[in-house]
Amino acid sequence: MKVLAATTNKGKIQEISDILARAGVSIVSLTELGLKLDVIEDGETFEANAIKKALAFREASGMHALADDSGLCVDALGGAPGVYSARYAGEQAHDQDNIALLLKRLSGIQDRSARFVCVAALALKDGRVITARGEFPGVIIDTPRGTGGFGYDPIFLDPVTGKTFAELSRDEKNRMSHRHRALEALREEWLKVQG
Numbered sequence: 224m225k226v227l228a229a230t231t232n233k234g235k236i237q238e239i240s241d242i243l244a245r246a247g248v249s250i251v252s253l254t255e256l257g258l259k260l261d262v263i264e265d266g267e268t269f270e271a272n273a274i275k276k277a278l279a280f281r282e283a284s285g286m287h288a289l290a291d292d293s294g295l296c297v298d299a300l301g302g303a304p305g306v307y308s309a310r311y312a313g314e315q316a317h318d319q320d321n322i323a324l325l326l327k328r329l330s331g332i333q334d335r336s337a338r339f340v341c342v343a344a345l346a347l348k349d350g351r352v353i354t355a356r357g358e359f360p361g362v363i364i365d366t367p368r369g370t371g372g373f374g375y376d377p378i379f380l381d382p383v384t385g386k387t388f389a390e391l392s393r394d395e396k397n398r399m400s401h402r403h404r405a406l407e408a409l410r411e412e413w414l415k416v417q418g
């Protein structure tokens with residue numbers, strides 16, 4: 224089965240291909256199809272945004288389409304920044320601005336527990352939509368560490384390895400991330416749906 228991956232991020236495409244190949248899925252990229260589409264992510268949940276993107280790309284391509292939406296949820300902030308993770312400090316915000324605002328909002332707060340969340344949605348040509356969620360729990364630290372990754376990685380510490388996500392190699396992060404977990408769960412769902 225061929226599935227369009229609704230992302231231009233090469234790392235994500237590779238990761239999606241690796242995981243879904245084991246369910247007999249072969250991934251087609253937007254570049255291969257020459258497809259460009261801007262979908263406004265204005266949903267209030269990760270599910271809503273992932274489904275909106277998957278449906279828009281299925282509509283535009285006529286293919287099965289896979290999309291994801293992800294972000295950081297901090298317990299002491301009631302789950303913020305959540306779906307607003309990319310633009311927490313404003314529409315044009317850079318990663319450093321978002322990190323600075325998050326640390327400001329957390330200053331003096333003891334509870335540092337947080338989780339990265341990813342929801343993957345697969346819109347099938349027959350109209351069905353399958354979704355799956357992956358989460359990775361961690362804690363927010365005050366001083367950024369590491370140079371890898373992106374977004375909130377330098378302040379997100381995995382208590383098990385004692386490393387921030389920015390201190391992990393790309394392979395290490397990809398093998399354990401919320402995105403990986405969502406894709407693994409999606410593969411399981413897909414195999415179940417097929418019977």
Ligand code: IMP
Nearest residue numbers: 291292293294295308309373374375376
């Ligand atoms: P998107 O779902 O790829 O658009 O990600 C939304 C935003 O969530 C990103 O811009 C980051 O701020 C944050 N985010 C999602 N996944 C990660 C991650 O693995 N590390 C760090 N930040 C992330």
